[in-house]
Amino acid sequence: MKLIAKSLGNHIAKKSTEPVSANVIAYAIEALLGEAIKIVAFLTIGWLLNCFIEMLLVVFTYIIVRITSGGPHCTSYMRCFAVGLLTFTPLALIATLATVKSLSVLVLISSIVTAYGIYRWVPGEWHERKLRKTKEHYQNATIITVSIIFVLTVSSLLTKDLSLLTLGMAMQLGLLWQFINISPFGYKLIALLDQFIFNITNFQRGGSMHEKP
Secondary structure: OHHHHHHHHHHHHHHOOOOOOHHHHHHHHHHHHHHHHHHHHHHHHHHHOOOHHHHHHHHHHHHHHHHHHOOOOOOOHHHHHHHHHHHHHHHHHHHOOOOHHHHHHHHHHHHHHHHHHHHHOOOOOEOOEOOOOOHHHHHHHHHHHHHHHHHHHHHHHHHOOHHHHHHHHHHHHHHHHHHHHOOHHHHHHHHHHHHHHHHHHHHHOOOOOOOOO
16 A cells, blocks of 8 residues: 555656655555545445444544544554454444434433533644644534534434434444543543554564564
8 A cells, every 4th residue: 555655646746736745645645545445444344244324424423523623543554443443343233223212311421521522622632743723623613513413313313213313323422432532531542452452463473562563
């Protein structure tokens, strides 16, 4: 994937009428390709487990909210994929079990967590990326996104239609997981999962369990 991104980056840089960095373009292409591959993999797993739509909404909601609210990152592409697999899959499966009562409770919990989270945690740290706009900008953008999600969820709840309840449940689980991510606990949890996966893969290669990534 690095070679493809580098090749495309060099090609675009040569064709550009303005001075641009081939390395920057290659990095952006690699990131986009990586995200696309991960999403396709998650959706394929959802399809195999008969929860394709639920997986789609969990992942989509998580990504959309993450754009404005930020959040922690793993230290490698594969560890990021592994953490996503370990979290999105059970969330999508849980969404298929939605009932009026369970979704109502989840909406209540999610509304409390998101309201507090927007005030205290947004925007979360974006790895090495610097924030270009004010804190209020990211908070307001997150409020708009979250409000739309809540409107859609409550609408599905009012219909009491089982198929729509599962969709609302999936959106709320994706939303709640993202806000857990940007909490102090979430940053520690992702760091622990990242290190745990690194230790396992490094141990299998014959490395030391105490070696740093």
